[in-house]
Amino acid sequence: MKTAVCFDFDGTLGDTETPAMEVAFWEVAAYLPDLPLGDAAALHSFKQDFIQNNAGRAFEFMVEDEREKRGLPCVEEAWAVPPSDTQLLKLLDEARANFQLPPIKEVLTAKPFPSIFIMQKEETNMALAVATQACDGVVDVCQTLTEEKIPFCIATTSPKPRVPISVKAAKLDAYFPPEKIHSGESDFDPPRFKPAPDVYLKAAAAENCAPGDCVAVEDSGSGVGSAANAGMGLILGYVGGSHIPADKKASHAEMLMSGGKSEDGRGALLVVEEFRNLASLIRVYKQDQETGNGGKGKAGSYSFSDDVIQKLQGRVWLPGGKVVVTN
DSSP: OOOEEEEOTBTTTBOOHHHHHHHHHHHHHTTOTTOOTTOHHHHHHHHHHHHHHHTTSOHHHHHHHHHHHHTOOOHHHHHTSOOOOHHHHHHHHHHHHTTTOOOHHHHHHHOOSSSHHHHHHHHHHHHHHHHOOBOTTHHHHHHHHHHTTOOEEEEESSOTTHHHHHHHHTTOTTTOOGGGEEETTTSSSSOOOTTSSHHHHHHHHHTTOOGGGEEEEESSHHHHHHHHHTTOSEEEEEOOSTTSOGGGHHHHHHHHHHTTTSTTOOOOSEEESOTTHHHHHHHHHHHHHHTTOOOOSOTTSOOOOHHHHHTSOEEEEEGGGEEEEEO
């Protein structure tokens, strides 16, 4: 029986959520009246909350939520009036310089992009081309799966060419050629964003594998929902990306297991902090599938033995608030 692995990309394979969300935050921040400009600690906390709450979501949804929450004018109206606050402009430019992006006033005055949405996509590509790195342990896992002849691919909401650009920058292109990259935004018309199941269904079909025989690896609630809604056989959560602060990893893990974005309430079976753990978990699941002990995409239909869990590294979160810490 064939088992395939479908990885989310941003924040899972590639440590891209931090640079991508930094770009998105500072583009949105230019229009937020409640930005705590005079308090560095408060501003950092404000930014971190934005990043954690929006990681894995389409930029269009982020903008609309922030606009509606504050009763701001429509996006087109706000876009027509560049910010003028000197302190704000200085902050924006300092942040943008980290990703080799031009000063914000220069961009918003010249208007080289027809909308803030196009600007976000293009500037994110520019930033990721210089900032993307693979998450720790990703190369080792990809090499192990390759050696064990377990097929794997990418199932992401993010668009092309953003993901191929990031894959190349992270030096993962040998493992993920173009045909192994599936995008909910670029491969469907209209786009099908997670938690819709479409991109996982497409990825499984491309591997000639039934969804119930596939493993999904995710770092976001919407991604877990997408995998659950597609009926993926096993869903594993990952919280090792730099976009999840150390003091928020436990709550993020609980969120991934809660199933808040899935139609049947199914969440990740467990969550790991160390990406390297995934190789052994996938191997065990594949063996159980081959012997008839694997689940078929139903909540509670599969579990790992205590012996398997105890051999993992770092923190592992299990349903019911249980946390296993191993060396």
